Amino acid sequence: MKPTAGIDASATLGELASERPARIRVFESVLLDYCCGGASSLDDACRERGLDLEAVRARLEAADRKPAPAAPAPERDWRSAGIEELCDHIVSAHHDYLREEMPRISELLATVVRVHGTDCIDFEIIQRAFASLRATLEEHIDDEERVLFPACVALERGDANVVLDRATVDRHRGEHEAVGGKLTALRALAGGYDRAEALCSTHGALLDALRVLEADLHRHIHEENNVLLPRVGALIEPLPEVARP
Numbered sequence: 001m002k003p004t005a006g007i008d009a010s011a012t013l014g015e016l017a018s019e020r021p022a023r024i025r026v027f028e029s030v031l032l033d034y035c036c037g038g039a040s041s042l043d044d045a046c047r048e049r050g051l052d053l054e055a056v057r058a059r060l061e062a063a064d065r066k067p068a069p070a071a072p073a074p075e076r077d078w079r080s081a082g083i084e085e086l087c088d089h090i091v092s093a094h095h096d097y098l099r100e101e102m103p104r105i106s107e108l109l110a111t112v113v114r115v116h117g118t119d120c121i122d123f124e125i126i127q128r129a130f131a132s133l134r135a136t137l138e139e140h141i142d143d144e145e146r147v148l149f150p151a152c153v154a155l156e157r158g159d160a161n162v163v164l165d166r167a168t169v170d171r172h173r174g175e176h177e178a179v180g181g182k183l184t185a186l187r188a189l190a191g192g193y194d195r196a197e198a199l200c201s202t203h204g205a206l207l208d209a210l211r212v213l214e215a216d217l218h219r220h221i222h223e224e225n226n227v228l229l230p231r232v233g234a235l236i237e238p239l240p241e242v243a244r245p
């Protein structure tokens with residue numbers, strides 16, 4: 001029987017994260033993928049990761065009861081925002097952050113490779129994995145700002161000339177999935193970003209930076225996959241029915 005209150009285990013991770021952004025911290029702490037894997041139900045996702053559903057549900061309910069902190073500002077429920085406002089937020093909060101932070105991480109990696117090489121950790125493999133993630137993201141966010149977001153805003157305004165089809169939306173979802181895969185691989189290569197394993201202060205700063213980058217990308221992709229793209233998808237004209245012979 002469905003509980004009268006509390007977390008519905010059949011709800012998707014994306015729905016749960018959108019309803020109460022404070023739940024995102026719980027998903028992050030147990031490594032439940034609420035952005036690219038946001039279409040999975042809580043029940044299925046816990047089973048796949050070998051997590052105790054009731055324990056995760058209790059933590060989510062505790063997060064719901066906890067009052068939002070006074071500072072920093074509580075995370076916003078973006079479902080109530082207009083598409084243009086949401087796109088502006090994604091650019092200023094996430095894309096600008098990536099453009100500033102990714103070159104800094106590349107520099108930290110270059111220093112760590114120069115100092116530690118491949119002695120006990122193969123930092124060159126980590127450097128290549130990050131370079132691949134960075135290249136994918138730079139192209140992806142550029143494409144969003146030049147093509148996807150302007151089309152989304154035009155669609156919201158009812159511009160009849162806007163060209164945005166479901167294949168484009170699906171391609172963006174596919175690219176998010178590729179980013180999610182690269183993030184998972186990078187975390188594994190970098191020992192789970194465990195600060196206790198840092199070989200020096202630069203390596204420690206690198207691990208901190210990668211951990212923050214991962215968390216920000218999870219929120220970023222969640223806001224696109226679970227809030228923006230479903231709203232845009234609902235505005236795209238359905239394909240005409242093809243008459244069957």
Ligand SMILES: [Fe+2]
Nearest residue numbers: 090141144224
């Ligand atoms: Fe984006």
Ligand SMILES: [Fe+2]
Nearest residue numbers: 140144176224
């Ligand atoms: Fe994106």
